[in-house]
Amino acid sequence: MKRYHILVVDDEETTLRSMAMALEKAGYEVSEAPDGTAALEKVKEAQAGESQFDLLVSDIGLPTISGLELLSRIEDMGIHLPSLIITGQVDEELVTRLEEKGGLVLPKPFPGSHLLELVEQVLGGSASGSEEQQQ
Numbered sequence: 001m002k003r004y005h006i007l008v009v010d011d012e013e014t015t016l017r018s019m020a021m022a023l024e025k026a027g028y029e030v031s032e033a034p035d036g037t038a039a040l041e042k043v044k045e046a047q048a049g050e051s052q053f054d055l056l057v058s059d060i061g062l063p064t065i066s067g068l069e070l071l072s073r074i075e076d077m078g079i080h081l082p083s084l085i086i087t088g089q090v091d092e093e094l095v096t097r098l099e100e101k102g103g104l105v106l107p108k109p110f111p112g113s114h115l116l117e118l119v120e121q122v123l124g125g126s127a128s129g130s131e132e133q134q135q
Contacts, residue, residue, distance in 0.1 A: 003028060003029045004028050004029065004055065004123055005028070005029040005030075005031065005046075005051055005052070005054050005055075006028050006029070006030050006031070006053065006055045006056075006057055006119065007030075007031050007032075007033065007039060007042060007043065007046075007053045007055070007057070007058075007081075008023065008030055008031070008032050008033070008057045009032075009033045009034075009035070009036065009038075009039040009056070009057070009058035009059060009062065009067065009070065010034070010058070010059040010062075010086070011034055011035055011059065011061075011062050011063055012059070013034070015059070016032055016034065017032075018112070019057060019112075019115060020032050022115060022116060023057075023115075023116070023119065026119075028119070029051075031046075031053070035062050035063045035064045035065075036058075036062045036063075036064050036065035036066065036067065036069060037064040037065060039056075039058065039070055040065070040070060040073055040074070043077070043079065043081070044077070047077070047079060053081055054081075054082070054123060055081070055082050055083070055084065055119065055122060055123055056070070056071065056074070056081050056083040056084070057083070057084045057086070057106075057115075057119065058070060058071070058083065058084075058085055058086065059086045059087070060085050060086060060087040060094075067086070067087075068085070068094075071083055071085070071101070071103075075101075082101075082103055082122045082123070083098065083101065083103035083104075083122075084103060084104050084106055084115075084118055084122055085098055085103060085104075085105050085106065086105075086107075086108060086110075087105060087106075087107065087108065088107070088108040090105055103122065104118050104121065104122055106118055
Protein backbone atom coordinates (compact mmCIF):
# COMPACT_ATOMS: atom_id res chain seq x y z
CA MET A 1 0.00 0.00 0.00
CA LYS A 2 1.10 3.51 -0.80
CA ARG A 3 1.41 5.93 2.11
CA TYR A 4 -0.46 9.20 1.84
CA HIS A 5 1.85 12.10 0.94
CA ILE A 6 1.12 15.38 2.74
CA LEU A 7 2.51 18.82 1.95
CA VAL A 8 2.77 20.91 5.15
CA VAL A 9 3.20 24.68 4.76
CA ASP A 10 3.89 27.13 7.57
CA ASP A 11 6.24 30.08 7.89
CA GLU A 12 6.78 29.44 11.59
CA GLU A 13 9.56 26.83 11.68
CA THR A 14 8.62 25.38 15.08
CA THR A 15 5.01 24.84 14.01
CA LEU A 16 6.08 23.43 10.66
CA ARG A 17 8.42 20.90 12.27
CA SER A 18 5.90 19.97 14.99
CA MET A 19 3.18 19.23 12.45
CA ALA A 20 5.57 17.34 10.18
CA MET A 21 6.88 15.22 13.06
CA ALA A 22 3.35 14.37 14.28
CA LEU A 23 2.31 13.32 10.78
CA GLU A 24 5.49 11.32 10.15
CA LYS A 25 5.09 9.55 13.49
CA ALA A 26 1.55 8.61 12.43
CA GLY A 27 2.99 7.01 9.27
CA TYR A 28 2.44 9.70 6.64
CA GLU A 29 5.01 10.74 4.05
CA VAL A 30 5.57 14.47 4.62
CA SER A 31 7.12 17.27 2.58
CA GLU A 32 7.59 20.73 4.08
CA ALA A 33 7.54 24.27 2.69
CA PRO A 34 8.18 27.52 4.60
CA ASP A 35 5.92 29.68 2.41
CA GLY A 36 3.36 29.59 -0.38
CA THR A 37 5.84 30.12 -3.20
CA ALA A 38 8.00 27.18 -2.09
CA ALA A 39 4.87 25.06 -1.67
CA LEU A 40 3.71 25.87 -5.19
CA GLU A 41 7.12 24.81 -6.54
CA LYS A 42 6.88 21.51 -4.63
CA VAL A 43 3.42 20.86 -6.09
CA LYS A 44 4.74 21.56 -9.62
CA GLU A 45 7.71 19.24 -9.06
CA ALA A 46 5.48 16.50 -7.66
CA GLN A 47 3.06 16.85 -10.56
CA ALA A 48 5.93 16.38 -13.01
CA GLY A 49 7.23 13.34 -11.11
CA GLU A 50 5.88 10.21 -9.53
CA SER A 51 5.12 11.48 -6.02
CA GLN A 52 2.01 13.66 -6.10
CA PHE A 53 0.48 15.03 -2.91
CA ASP A 54 -2.68 13.64 -1.35
CA LEU A 55 -3.29 16.53 1.06
CA LEU A 56 -2.26 20.14 1.63
CA VAL A 57 -1.97 21.29 5.27
CA SER A 58 -1.31 25.02 5.22
CA ASP A 59 -1.41 28.06 7.44
CA ILE A 60 -3.65 30.74 5.96
CA GLY A 61 -1.26 33.61 6.76
CA LEU A 62 1.91 32.99 4.78
CA PRO A 63 4.51 35.32 3.31
CA THR A 64 4.59 35.64 -0.50
CA ILE A 65 1.15 34.09 -1.13
CA SER A 66 -1.53 33.17 1.40
CA GLY A 67 -2.78 29.66 2.07
CA LEU A 68 -6.01 30.42 0.19
CA GLU A 69 -4.14 31.91 -2.76
CA LEU A 70 -1.92 28.81 -2.79
CA LEU A 71 -5.00 26.60 -2.93
CA SER A 72 -6.45 28.72 -5.78
CA ARG A 73 -3.22 28.53 -7.78
CA ILE A 74 -3.09 24.76 -7.34
CA GLU A 75 -6.68 24.54 -8.61
CA ASP A 76 -5.77 26.78 -11.56
CA MET A 77 -3.17 24.15 -12.49
CA GLY A 78 -6.01 21.63 -12.79
CA ILE A 79 -5.01 19.80 -9.61
CA HIS A 80 -7.61 18.75 -7.05
CA LEU A 81 -5.77 18.66 -3.73
CA PRO A 82 -7.81 18.21 -0.55
CA SER A 83 -6.80 20.73 2.06
CA LEU A 84 -6.67 21.47 5.75
CA ILE A 85 -6.25 25.22 6.28
CA ILE A 86 -4.96 26.47 9.62
CA THR A 87 -6.15 29.83 10.90
CA GLY A 88 -6.51 31.83 14.07
CA GLN A 89 -9.67 33.53 12.80
CA VAL A 90 -12.39 31.20 11.60
CA ASP A 91 -15.31 32.65 9.66
CA GLU A 92 -18.30 30.87 8.11
CA GLU A 93 -17.45 31.92 4.55
CA LEU A 94 -14.01 30.34 4.81
CA VAL A 95 -15.41 27.14 6.32
CA THR A 96 -18.09 26.85 3.62
CA ARG A 97 -15.63 27.58 0.81
CA LEU A 98 -13.20 24.91 2.00
CA GLU A 99 -15.89 22.30 2.66
CA GLU A 100 -17.18 22.75 -0.91
CA LYS A 101 -13.68 21.86 -2.12
CA GLY A 102 -13.37 18.85 0.19
CA GLY A 103 -11.25 20.62 2.78
CA LEU A 104 -11.51 21.63 6.41
CA VAL A 105 -10.45 24.48 8.69
CA LEU A 106 -8.22 23.80 11.70
CA PRO A 107 -8.49 26.64 14.25
CA LYS A 108 -5.38 27.70 16.20
CA PRO A 109 -4.22 26.70 18.71
CA PHE A 110 -4.67 22.96 18.33
CA PRO A 111 -3.22 19.78 19.84
CA GLY A 112 -1.39 17.36 17.56
CA SER A 113 -4.11 14.78 18.12
CA HIS A 114 -6.70 17.13 16.58
CA LEU A 115 -4.46 17.64 13.53
CA LEU A 116 -4.27 13.87 13.04
CA GLU A 117 -8.04 13.44 13.46
CA LEU A 118 -8.79 16.05 10.79
CA VAL A 119 -6.15 14.69 8.42
CA GLU A 120 -7.74 11.25 8.69
CA GLN A 121 -11.17 12.79 8.18
CA VAL A 122 -10.11 14.59 4.98
CA LEU A 123 -8.22 11.59 3.61
CA GLY A 124 -10.89 9.13 4.65
CA GLY A 125 -8.64 6.84 6.66
CA SER A 126 -5.25 6.20 8.21
CA ALA A 127 -1.73 6.92 6.93
CA SER A 128 -1.85 4.34 4.17
CA GLY A 129 -4.65 3.85 1.71
CA SER A 130 -5.27 1.62 -1.22
CA GLU A 131 -4.70 2.86 -4.73
CA GLU A 132 -8.49 2.83 -5.24
CA GLN A 133 -9.02 5.27 -2.36
CA GLN A 134 -6.48 7.70 -3.80
CA GLN A 135 -7.92 8.01 -7.29
